[in-house]
Amino acid sequence: MQSYVQIENASMVFSTRKGKFTALTGIDLHVDQGEFIALIGHSGCGKSTLLNLVAGLLDATDGVLLLANKEIKGPGPERGVVFQNHSLLPWLSAFENVYLAVEKVFGRTESGKQLKARTSAALELVGLTHAAAKLPGEISGGMKQRVGIARALAMEPKVLLMDEPFGALDALTRAHLQDELLKIVAATQSTVIMVTHDVDEAVLLSDRIVMMTNGPAATIGEILTVGLPRPRDRLQLAHDPHYHGLRSQVLEFLYSRQMRPKEAA
Amino acid sequence: MNAITLNDRSLSGVLEAPETQALPAPAAPSRRTPYFETDSGKRFVEGTRTLFRNAIPPLLGMLLFVALWALVANSGGQIPGPGETWDAAVELFSDPFYDNGPNDQGIGWNILNSLYRVGIGFGFAAAVGIPLGFMIGRFDFLNRMLSPIISILRPVSPLAWLPIGLLVLQRAEPASIWVIFISSIWPMVLNTAAGVQRIPQDYMNVARVLNLSEFKVFTKILFPAVLPYVLTGVRLAIGVAWLVIVAAEMLTGGVGIGFWVWDEWNNLNVAHIIIAIFVVGIVGLLLEQMLMLIAKRFSYD
Secondary structure (H helix, E strand, O other), rough: EEEEEEEEEEEEEEOOOOOEEEEEEEEEEEEOOOEEEEEEEEOOOOOHHHHHHHHOOOOOOOOEEEOOEEEEEOOOEEEEEEOOOOOOOOOOHHHHHHHHHHHHHHOOOOHHHHHHHHHHHHHHHOOHHOOOOOOOHHHHHHHHHHHHHHHHHOOOOOOOEOOOOOOOHHHHHHHHHHHHHHHHHHOOOEEEEEEEEHHHHHHHHOOOOEOOOOOOOEEEEEEEOOOOOOOOOHHHOOOOHHHHHHHHHHHHHHHHHOOOOOHHH | OOHHHHHHHHHHHHHHHHHHHHHOOOOHHHHOOOOHHOOHHHHHHHHHHHHHHHHHHHHHHHHHHHHHHHHHHHOOOOOOOOHHHHHHHHHHOOOOOOOEEEEEEEHHHHHHHHHHHHHHHHHHHHHHHHHHHHHHHHHHHHHHHHHHHHHHOOOOHHHHHHHHHHHHHOOOHHHHHHHHHHHHHHHHHHHHHHHOOOOOOHHHHHHHHOOOOHHHHHHHHHHHHHHHHHHHHHHHHHHHHHHHHHHHHHHOOOHHHHHHHHHHHHHHOHHHHHHHHHHHHHHHHHHHHHHHHHHHHHOOO
16 A cells, blocks of 8 residues: 655754754655554653645655655645644634635535535534534534544645644543544545644544654654454443553553653653 | 512612601501512612613713803903803804804814814824834834934924925825824834734734734734724824814914914904814714713723
């Protein structure tokens, strides 16, 4: 199988007032089409930076990033991003927020009616048809995050990039949205790269877990293949010894080999 | 809805409680519903409470103010008391739009003339200041270039600009408009620029990920994001403009509320001066409230 997203020896150096800061170094990662990758690591390990490199919001100082054999230069709608804090425009309704993205991607080739149908379909996919006319300020945090996901999905991106999409939500809402995301990804066969700091989330959702070493100059420490069959059910997995094995492998990496430096707290 | 009804019931229950205990209980089925337990009764109680909470303190404040004023007026001196001023005001406002030549016009004409000058000067200031603020906020180079000039000019007393206006524009009328312009432009420039600089990076990231055109970025992100800041600037600016117009008109003359105050001072009609103070205050308050209402419409927090 051919790699869809290719990251070859990428590194990222920020110029700060105090001098050069190496965030990432020597990142090599190949992602297949339809694969779900979780990036996990302690905060400050540069996992969001890596995601932003793929998104094109940052330019790698060294190395090459390819998407379907084309070099990634700057952001573009073929890489849908779900931001950590939803980043909806507060003056646009849920529908209009999604429509803005749909119009940009398909506006040249499709009629207004088709664009509206696409927008409605995306909102239906995340179960928000009833809240389409609401402003972001009028809906809950979980609903906002779902609109953010709908916006990213509606663009029919080649890759869906998610930066701790459920990090700001309470545990119950998070579990609910994880289940929904599992269903949506199964239905759309999306390629996903997701940043998370939640071990359960990583094991539950992904095909492979990319574990990052601590920064500065963070790199990929280990890649764990999650061989759990799909569709996955969180209740059944709770009793699955394989699931617990994977979970403890990640925990062992994070808390034994990459113990967070004391002063970083 | 439910919560409110419940609340009302418990409230009127509290009100009723001592009464029911004190009176010998009548036969339960034939008991008529007391007024305060009916729907209109509950509404009456709630309405009275709201009225009391909202209206009494301001009324008390006003009363205290008028009493203090009457005390000062009665203790000698030439300041007319509230009653005398009220009579003068009734007479004045019974014919607000008379016209006996340029130096003797009704209070209505004077207010309208002042508002006209404020409108023109403020309008020009908005037309220049808001776009300028956008550019300063968007381009750091422009910001660094203009900020020393703005820092020096902004604290200058508005009236210091009057001689320059008179010199360049030759006539009193445009000179006073010029003073309004120069004193009300700064809040709009600075607030707009601050608004543009404070647009959350997230919104701009959305724009970048979607590859939005410059036009879309402006109409869908920049403008709505900055609008509340612009409106704050506008509100501050119109406050300043209304403050300044009285002083400017005192110096330039013509028809207007400021000139009218000076004219009445020359006539030693102190009651009219006090009326003018109230008029200026009330018109300023109305302008401010109007803009607050507009700003509320565009607030998304």
